[in-house]
Amino acid sequence: MLRNYFTVAWRTLTKSPTYSLVNLIGLALGMACSLLIGLWIYDELSYDRFLPHHEQIHFVRVNYNFRGGETQTAFATPGPLADVIDRDIPSVAATTILSWPSETLVRVGDKVAKETGQYASVGFFDVFELPAVQGNAKTALANLNQIVISQKMAATYFPEGQAVGKTLQLDNKRVFVVGAVLENLPANSTLQFDWLVNFTVEEKEWQSAWTYNAVMTYLRLRPDASPAQAETAMKGLFRRYATFDNKERVILQPITQLHLWGDYKNGVAVGGQIEYVRLFGSMALFILLIACINFMNLSTARSAMRTKEVGVRKVVGAGRLALMGQFLSESLLMSLLGAVVALGLVWLLLPPFNAIFDKRLALDLADPARWVGLLGLILLTGLLSGSYPALFLSGLRPVRILKSAGWRAGTGPAQFRRALVVFQFALSVFLIVGMLTVGQQMHYLRTKHLGLDRDNVAYVTLEGALNDYEKTEQLRQQLLQTTSVAMATTTAQLPLNIRNTSTDLHWPGQPQKQLVSVATMSVGNDFIKTMGIKLVAGRDFRTNSIADTSCYLVNEAAAKLMGIKEPVGREITFWFGKGPIIGLMKDFHLGSMHQAIQPLVVTFMPPNTQYLLIRPRAGQTPQALADLERLVKQANPNYPFAYHFLDEAYEDLYQREQQVSTLINYAGALAILISCLGLFGLATFTAEQRTKEIGVRKVLGASVASIVALLGGDFLRLVLVAILIASPLAWWAMHYWLADFAYKITIEWWVFALAGVLAVGIALLTVSFQSIRAAVANPVKSLRTE
Structure with a gap:
């Protein structure tokens, strides 16, 4: 039929x-x-489901109840939190912390290229049981002189096949021995790295402070434990170990939801890629x-x-x-x-x-x-x-x-x-x-004025020899002496994508035990002038002024947060101790337009910067880029030259x-x-x-x-x-x-x-x-x- x-x-x-x-x-x-x-x-729905025991793996976030009763959920967490969870919470089998991914120069003989990697604590392979094709990954990560690399990276630098036992150099500085080779991570993974090194190697002092959200934290629960039980057990961790009590609450997000549910509102996941x-x-x-x-x-x-x-x-x-x-x-x-x-x-x-x-x-x-x-x-x-x-x-x-x-x-x-x-x-x-x-x-989104001038601004990453402040400042002065570059500055973060936040801000009259979260960045000389940011009151940091390293600039949102109508001259306490506010910046966008402009505190710390930004003179962009390449190669010959435009970073937000x-x-x-x-x-x-x-x-x-x-x-x-x-x-x-x-x-x-x-x-x-x-x-x- x-x-x-x-x-x-x-x-x-x-x-x-x-x-x-x-x-x-x-x-x-x-x-x-x-x-x-x-x-x-x-x-999209398959992200991170390849991980062994993925149902037990969770990403750690912290809900902060800041001034005004609004709950904010932080993507990053304080550095000490993982150890405290591992020690105090019986339902947690393992914890690990990760640094932000970074592109770092890798050198093996004549082969030189940038590879993306992260620094991880020793518990990484207890949380993520990723298979190794060569060596013992857990042992290698525990050794401060060893590095774990991906199959792709091993095939690039060690094509003869055996990578374990061979050496490579990171950032033209430290030499590591390859201790293990991992299977390549699939594209549908929120973890994306080609190398891992023990977190202790690059740990900074500020990463061990409870007031700074510095790392990404993951944990794996025991098979008989539930996320709700673990969250309940974690109540009061901040009160016991931090110097403040802001009604913080640790929340656990299943690793399989991390890609899809990235947006939080009032402490609850409300959407994202889903x-x-x-x-x-x-x-x-x-x-x-x-x-x-x-x-x-x-x-x-x-x-x-x-x-x-x-x-x-x-x-x-x-x-x-x-x-x-x-x-x-x-x-x-x-x-x-x-x-x-x-x-x-x-x-x-x-x-x-x-x-x-x-x-x-x-x-x-x-x-x-x-x-x-x-x-x-x-x-x-x-x-x-x-x-x-x-x-x-x-x-x-x-x-x-x-x-x-x-x-x-x-x-x-x-x-x-x-x-x-x-x-x-x-x-x-x-x-x-x-x-x-x-x-x-x-x-x-493309045409709205952001409160600063992002058009025709090029930037390079400060690395290698340019990690030295004196050499960076010398390079900046050489660029300013050319006929093609109008202005130049250095910053710790790109001004249109400021992700660092801190709860370290204090001011006279602040409600007792009431913390606030502010965005923060360090800048070098001529930041305000180069980026075209308008000063409502006060002045900019003075060039190479040691005295100004204990001074601060704030935006209008920060002044409103503190309840100060005329903040110039008022003293606040922040990273580098007590110091005056010397300038009030007109608000400019710190990230995408999905979020309202956050309070911002800018510190003057030229040695603590990561990017060099230049503004070419009108009609001389090609010559300015040529001058930038020539001078950067002279100052930093061991690193390949690469530049980007600020507009590209802005487009990436959308x-x-x-x-x-x-x-x-x-x-x-x-x-x-x-x-x-x-x-x-x-x-x-x-x-x-x-x-x-x-x-x-x-x-x-x-x-x-x-x-x-x-x-x-x-x-x-x-x-x-x-x-x-x-x-x-x-x-x-x-x-x-x-x-x-x-x-x-x-x-x-x-x-x-x-x-x-x-x-x-x-x-x-x-x-x-x-x-x-x-x-x-x-x-x-x-x-x-x-």
Whole structure:
């Protein structure tokens, strides 16, 4: 029976090649989009699940109840916290701390390159049981003279195969012996490093302070322990060991949620990358629905051509279930063909898709999970698109069908088709509004003045010989003596991505035992002038002034936090002890516009800086970069020269938003294309059904314009209804998305008007082709058989 179903289905599809082709293209495009996004979602949901005992591994965060009662969740933790947890909490099996990843120069003989690595405490391999292909990783990390490297790094520097026992040099300073080689970490890992060294080797004094969130902390629970029990046991740790009690609370985040749930509000995980998983999944479903609607529309529209087939089958004994099986087999066959075409499209589109979304996805058909997903997509698409036509056609009564050659299906199917067209174009209008709104917000992010001048600022990392303050200052002065560089400064962090925070700020009148969290950075000479930051009051740090190392600059948000209207001259206590505020900076953005501007304290400590920033003179950027390269190579010949622009670092803050913008643009274009395919098919069918009516109207004097208006008017009304339905839904969705930004655009009325005009224009162009073709046809041909 199944063979007969699919034989008849194949004959039906080949009998009407135009409609079959329209359906096939629409389904293939929708399925290809769903497959691509499905691969992306699968990869996102699989982060860190490769880790042994991943269900026991947790990332440690700390909730701070700062001034005003607001709870802030810190990504980094104080250095001593891990040891205290390990010693005092019985339900914890192991803890470890990690430094921030850093690119460090690696030298093995003549091979020199920068590799990303981290410093980790000895408990790292008790928490993360990563497999080693050579050596003993746990023993190697415990040895201060050994280093653990990845397979990729071993293949680069030791191609002969055996890396353990060989030596390499980090940062042109210390020589390490390779103690172990780890398997390469997969792309879907939040841990990404090519080397590990014992944390003690580079530990700084400030990393052992309770007032400074300096490290990333992980732990592994015992198999019989629960996160809730461990969190309860950790209450009061800060009160017992720190010099303050700010109602701190240690919270544990499962390692498998770290990638997806990065945003915390009032101490609770509220979102992050998971929002984009939901968004991308919804778009995939929307596109697939639009493709399925095409199939439903064309199948129900052509139902009158198959009524006699249904009547004859029922007369000879076919039951309703058998007829439903026949029509569903047709939709499943079309879905299967669409999947074959979709696989080809996915294979072609994966390389650019990976490039846009910074992924390494592969169409691995050897993976059983891929086949299960593909089979599910085929069944879902086939059953969804064929359900209504099967139910409708199988329910027809044979007596009504066969007694009259003029039988019509009635208004039910026509109303259903209209509803589907409205739904289809409502989704398209929704995506068009999304395209316009997201594009506007991205333009706003790129063009908004941030309170400092980020344009045309280049920077290099201070490393090697340039870690010496005197050499760095000499280099800065040499750059200022060139004709191409206008200004230069040094900073500990890039001013548009300040991540360090401190609870070390105190001032007269501060509520007792009430801590505050402030962003902080160290700067060198001419920072304010180079970055174009406006001083509301006071002065900048003086060049090479030792006295100013005990002075501070604060921004307006910090002054507001302290409740001081005129902070210049007031004394505060911070990192370097008690000192006056010498300048009040106008607020500038310290990070992305998702967050409001934080309080900031700037210290003057030229030796404690990591980046050299230059501002070229107008029109002399190429020469300034050439001068920068020449002088940096002279001062630091053992390191490769590499520069970046501050704008690049700023763009990196909005990588997720840029990906959403790209996806919604492609999804919107695809939705419109598939909708137009369906509309084209319906317009073609409508023109065929009304051929004789058009002929009569032309004989009676109807113009081409009036006939085109007659055929296109129905579709135009449906599109207008779709616009009315989609506009409030799109406004709500975009308002929800924009709520994640502290600084955002206002959604203007013209966005909906433009989306509506685009939808109407596209629909008219699609329908007009067939309408004009029918209107200019010779009426003699359509009426000569009458």
